[in-house]
Amino acid sequence: MLSKEEIKLIEKEMAKFPVKSAASIESLKIVQDKQRWVSDKALAEVARILEMPVTELENVASFYNLIYRKPVGRHVIHLCESISCWVMGLEDILGYLNKKLGISYGETTEDDRFTLLPIQCLGDCDKAPAMMVDNDLYNNLTTEKIDDILQKYQ
Numbered sequence: 001m002l003s004k005e006e007i008k009l010i011e012k013e014m015a016k017f018p019v020k021s022a023a024s025i026e027s028l029k030i031v032q033d034k035q036r037w038v039s040d041k042a043l044a045e046v047a048r049i050l051e052m053p054v055t056e057l058e059n060v061a062s063f064y065n066l067i068y069r070k071p072v073g074r075h076v077i078h079l080c081e082s083i084s085c086w087v088m089g090l091e092d093i094l095g096y097l098n099k100k101l102g103i104s105y106g107e108t109t110e111d112d113r114f115t116l117l118p119i120q121c122l123g124d125c126d127k128a129p130a131m132m133v134d135n136d137l138y139n140n141l142t143t144e145k146i147d148d149i150l151q152k153y154q
């Protein structure tokens with residue numbers, strides 16, 4: 001179920017384009033900003049507003065890996081799994097995060113604080129290993145640095 005505010009924001013986004021479906025990613029982001037993730041019901045409602053088939057919008061959502069189709073925690077950690085990060089010690093960082101947070105990829109901490117997900121190259125390869133927490137990019141990761149970073153997200 002979308003709120004009036006979400007619908008209004010989606011309509012505002014739609015108005016920027018000649019074709020309503022062109023606002024699909026932004027509309028999904030609007031829902032996610034408010035609800036943290038995009039449920040099947042919410043997605044169907046967005047598709048109705050954008051006058052596009054639900055399956056088409058589902059394809060958009062699954063292609064765009066920053067749209068969450070399952071519930072996530074208050075903060076989402078995206079750890080880069082691509083080659084430079086592997087070479088520069090991703091395994092240690094992943095192991096540290098797994099141990100510190102008690103979760104593996106795809107899982108959320110019991111207190112709902114963090115969800116851990118893999119992601120492809122974040123474009124910061126010369127400063128690998130890298131990760132994103134919500135919309136913030138962090139690089140040259142070390143286990144010590146991870147402690148400082150995570151503290152910022154409650």
Ligand code: FES
Nearest residue numbers: 080082122124125
């Ligand atoms: S390989 Fe990790 S940022 Fe490019």
